[in-house]
Amino acid sequence: MLKTNKEKLVMQSVQGKIHHPMGKNYRVNNDGEPMMLPATGGITYNFRVGDSAFDLVGDHVEPGVSIRNEEKIENDALMNLACIGNKAIVVSGEAKGAEGFVTGSHGGIEHTLIDFDKEEMFLMAIDDKILVRSFGQGLRLTDYYPEIKVMNVDPGLFENIPIEEKDGKLIVPVACKVPAHLMGSGVGSASAYNGDYDIMTSDEEEIKRLGIDKLNFGDLVMIENHDNSYGRTYLKGAVSIGVIVHSNCIKAGHGPGVTTIMTSKKSLIEAKIDSESNIKKYVKV
Structure with a gap:
């Protein structure tokens, strides 16, 4: 197994709310055709980690649940500290207690993306709060760092x-x-x-x-x-x-x-x- 410094890393809470889907009017494709499509944000029920990133009708679609903070400095912390694979826990709403994991972050819209079981996502709502146990930034491969x-x-x-x-x-x-x-x-x-x-x-x-x-x-x-x-x-x-x-x-x-x-x-x-x-x-x- 690769040697790391994981025992020195800090685990810290970060949190965000499920963010309403974003979009206005038409999106224009690279052939100049205007299209009205689902895009970023919200809860995407039928496309999750493991599903095709191509075989769907949408634009920049984020699988699972998309969270964000409206306060920029707080959202910057969420974006910077939440790592792929971190445990995520719903802390408000009907799905309170449901557990999932971070699947990535999407720049521009500044969303942190999380995967949950489909049944649990159907209990969730916009603005439900999700806590992430952030852990991983600062990880080093001790035999290969800094290369x-x-x-x-x-x-x-x-x-x-x-x-x-x-x-x-x-x-x-x-x-x-x-x-x-x-x-x-x-x-x-x-x-x-x-x-x-x-x-x-x-x-x-x-x-x-x-x-x-x-x-x-x-x-x-x-x-x-x-x-x-x-x-x-x-x-x-x-x-x-x-x-x-x-x-x-x-x-x-x-x-x-x-x-x-x-x-x-x-x-x-x-x-x-x-x-x-x-x-x-x-x-x-």
């Missing part, structure tokens, strides 16, 4: 990913590889410790050729030649690993969103293709 950085992931989930060590490199199971030229909205962000950035999907032939159209919510992917150490940028030889957090999109420059969990400026991370590499398989809450 490899880890972020946005619960140590328990991370330890369950079957990462192999070989010749001084880490071999990570991912559903597919994403070339650098396909990364769009979110490139240039100042930090990868919250939010996501999108795989551009307007070139349908290229997306199918690479198998990106088969991605599910929660799948692990490798982004080639991208460094997420201090923001999101192109860097030849760099590697980043992330999780698919929201659906495909119709807008130019957009597509399924990726929240980063590992990055290296050097070619110290390699991919092992595994179509079943999904956080749903690895999470334990």
